Amino acid sequence: MSRFFGTASDSDTESDVSEEEVQQRPTAVPTYTFSDDEEEQKRIVRSAKEKRFEELKDIIKLIKNYKKNKDLSKMLSSFEELTKAYQKALPVIAKEEKGVTPRFYIQCLVEVETFLNELWEDRDGRKNLSKNNSKSLSTLRQKMRKYVKDFEADVAKFKENPDEEEEDEEAEEKSEAESDEESEAEGPAAFRKSESETRTKPLPKVKPIAPEGDDSDDSYWDSDGEDETSSSDDDSKYANLKEKFLKVAGGDDDKKKEKKDRKDKEKAQRRKDREEEEELEMEGGDGWQVQGKATQAKPKMFAKDADINTGVVLKKLFEILAARGKKGTDRREQVEMLHELYTVSEANNLGIGIAVKVKFTIISAIFDYNPKICDAMKPEHWEKLLQCIAELLDLLNSRTDIIMGEHVSEDHEKLDQAEYDAEQDPSRRFFSVRGCMLTTVERMDEEFVKILKECDAHSNEYVERLKDETRVSAIIDSLQTYIERQSLPSELCRLYMRKIEHMYYKFDPNTIKQNNGESNVEKDTTLAVMDRLCRYIYVNDKEERIRPRAMLCHIYHYALHDEWYKARDLMLMSHLQETVHLLDPSTQILYNRTMVQLGLCAFRHGHIKEAHHALLDIQSSGRAKELLAQGLLLQRQHERTSEQEKIEKQRQMPFHMHINLELLECVYLVSAMLIEIPYMAAHESDARRRMISKSFHHQLKVSERQAVTGPPESMREHVVAASKAMRNGLWKQAHNFIINEKMNAKVWDLFYQADRVRTMLVRKIQEESLRTYLFTHSSVYDSLSMATLSKMFDLEQPTVHAIISKMVMNEELMASLDEPTQSVVMHRTEPSRLQSMSLQLADKLANLVDNNERILKIRQGPFGFSRGNQNVRFGDRPQYGNRQGQQGGGGNWQRRGGDNRDNRDNHRDNRDRHNN
């Protein structure tokens, strides 16, 4: 109860403004949660040091026992344990005690040593020992001697003055054992812990406390006659309540005094004043007071008069870090603490080493904030993260004497400004900090992608987040300057890869302008940058993972900028087609994207066949969306497990990198149309005609199945309608179907130089229509004037001439060109459809007759016939017996005769059919 009052009053006697301030801050919440204190007292919060020391002490106790019992074998094992435990405790000791071996440890060593020596000296006694024990004694003694050598100085010191120190130590031990409070008071980690606990408890928890207070202290409430029965948990209400408490409590002098103390403390602490330490001392050993303070205090960094130097800050940092990843650790709190630490270290001018170290820790703390790896970061954290990383990189880039890397081990960090200043040798004048900037930035990049994927791709939010892309790129750039200074090829490769992945899908109009000579050549285009980065990777990459990715990005970028031949050659040289199925899924996705881009590029350049080939694999399966990782397909056959779905979701591309699927499909269908329609016309009666493009045929079939075909609506319908028109040689109609306003808006305007693509397309349609026309209708003509043809298809006569010549050359068209009259003369060699079908039938019949002959040959052969028949009967015999009853061998004979006759009949039938 008293505690309740205490805290209540102190938060109240303050000016209201500050009170509210406190309330608004989330960390101020603990003011109300007093009932937790008891619980916390029971909680043993142990730092790493305590844990280790306790371990040591336990073992020492055991050793002491064994000493009494003279159980040397057990003592030996315990001693070994002890040394091991000490080894474990070493880092803690080094950190907390500045490398000074704890006295109790030395004491134990000395005791054991003297004990052993005594035993050793006592020869008679030694003889009395059991075999086992004497053996242990000798080994233990030897070990002891060796081991003590390491502590010679300490031991000597201890031996000089054993009593005093013993006392000292005892006191220390006592204090440590008796009160968690003290250690908690000094250990901010513990502070934070208790705080986080209180903070994580939701506000409503406070509610039941107030009634509890009611019950225990009825008289107070009654006398006041208040309306506090309403159990509203409103903050203002509480403030009211507290006022009531205050009034009542005001009578108690002691409490008031305490309150005052506390109030002061609060104030001091809020101002980051460091008076607390003093006050604490003034308060003496008032246990609960300290405790109460622990619960409500914001993490205080350092004692006021504490000398803030590198060591202290580092210690603090490690304390904060020690809580990392533990259950119940408030991650946000940690970030805030680190921020504060940073400001403190800045304020005290501790040097850049510490700044870098702390910054780096902040970044990793922000990363830690999100416990689930598949969820995206919150925007506010993301902002903070970007800012931190940018600042850190600025720091790193501003000085050349900072070494940061994974190779710096924790023990070799050099952070101290003083040390730095003290160093005489300029070549050794540097800070070294452990941590890998590259990994951090990579992680940041991944987070960025995750954040983008989290947003709805069509919302403003996405746009907002996408604006960060420039910042991310800038960070990568500044990291590049930093890493290029250190020039580690493997790291550079990784970094360049990051940069490439941010660049490869972006279209830079300057490149094409430069190629056309429209802009000045000196300007560095992304293509040039890309080229440089990729080349570096090709040369320096030692792992096999980055190189193919870089290559694919390179090809993609080329294809994007209409460098068709370069892209194609690079793709062919890479031989990635053969090995891509062995690579990881994300690279395979990149490969698919690259192929698509390559196909689009080929199409823009009028290489229809190549475009078709490049797009075939992606488009024919009907899973383009999935293959390009632009969305999950619903699978009907088998449900995905949630695990699989998660993995697949992780692979998805963020929206701004998507390739337009409709464009892709349209390009594919149009190229399929341009190839397939003439082919279909040429091989109309060919029985063994194969399909070039299955999905194109599928579209055709779909439209054929419809009873009535209206005017085309969708992109597919347009293409199908165009194909139908083309089949009839109506190129103008086909042209209108393919290129009109609807299709322009949907597809063609998406190209960079849409008009060029359109003219190319029209040209192709004209040419292929001409070919189709010639294929389908050549049988009707005896001769054709090329002038007419060129007029019909709006092509120049030389082009017509060229096309027809090519067809004649390829033996697709049985005709010859008559130069003087400029006409095509047909040679009638093609059979009519009926004729060719009859021929096919005749072929098949011949095959059939052949087969029949073969059947008969086996039956009639000198060997086959009788045997074969017997054989059949052999197997049938039991059945036969059943059916025919008692018929003997005679029946057999008859039957065979019958077979014989049947066979002959068969043969005759066959002949007849043959004759037919």
Place this chain on the structure above:
Amino acid sequence: MANRNRRANAPDVDNTIDLVQVDGLVVAKIIKHCHEEGSSAVDVAQGVLLGLVADTRLEVTNCFPFPKNLDENFDEEDYQMEMMRHLRKVNVDHLHVGWYQSTQQGAFLSTQFLESQFTYQTSIEESVVLIYDPLKTKRGFLHLKAYRLTPQAVALYKDNDFGADAIKTHHLSFESLYQEIRLVIHNSHLVNALLCELSEMVPSYEGSQYLDLGTASVLEKHLRSLTDNVDELLQDTNKFNIYQRQVVKQQQEKQKYIQKRNLENTARQARGEAPLPDEDITKVFKPIPVPPRLEPMVLSAQIAAHCQQVSLFCSQALGKLFLSEALQQPQSSQQTVLKGSSKTA
């Protein structure tokens, strides 16, 4: 318009039914149904024939279609019984005497077809199947035929063994798988009178489809289905061929095995030991399953039917062509068409 096309019956044909007399009403109903539902290539229209047997003459006096129902719960038998009960109420012949089916270019023969006709013939002895071809009728030739399975075919089906031997024992070939029954269309005098009246009202240019010269497309269709059938038959013969070879091979092995056994036995006898027990040789050499011969037989029958139709069509077409040639003598520009059709004929 009775179809006079008849086949000479095989000598051992049953004589339960030798004439099918179909009412004009039935024909009209069948035509209506088949044109509505069975005119596309995939769908087949089917229905039930009702009538009476009079001596060896089967009079078909009414019919009703099977509904097209994709619902799985739909019970066809229930529907039929219901229909027949209703018809009985209105005093219509309600005896089930067979079924009808639409077809495309005469390609109706299949194992399923035979099977269902078999079940009909076993449950209702006199039942027939009427085959109607809507396409041909469109061209001006009413194509309505009645078929029954021959007694041999029924016997074969009863044995349910379609191996080569079974077919042999039943003296069955593709020609004697089914038989066509003469079909006569019968109308009441009143209807005849009405028809006479109507024929006068028909404009003179109607009915000129007889002279349709579209030979190529019909022939092409026939050829296409012929090619398909031949293809399948080819596969079947291949299968049979393989089977034969396997049998021969096994036979040789068996022979070797028996010889070896005999030698061993004689050797044992010479030594005075008991001969080896006679193991079941079928266990050592499992008989190879005989590929069923029904399928090729049906295919052969189908091919034969196609051939018959083609020859019929060609003879008609030739006549028409000569006719049109005579008409067009002055211009004589139909040469190409003539050439094409004469080649196939």
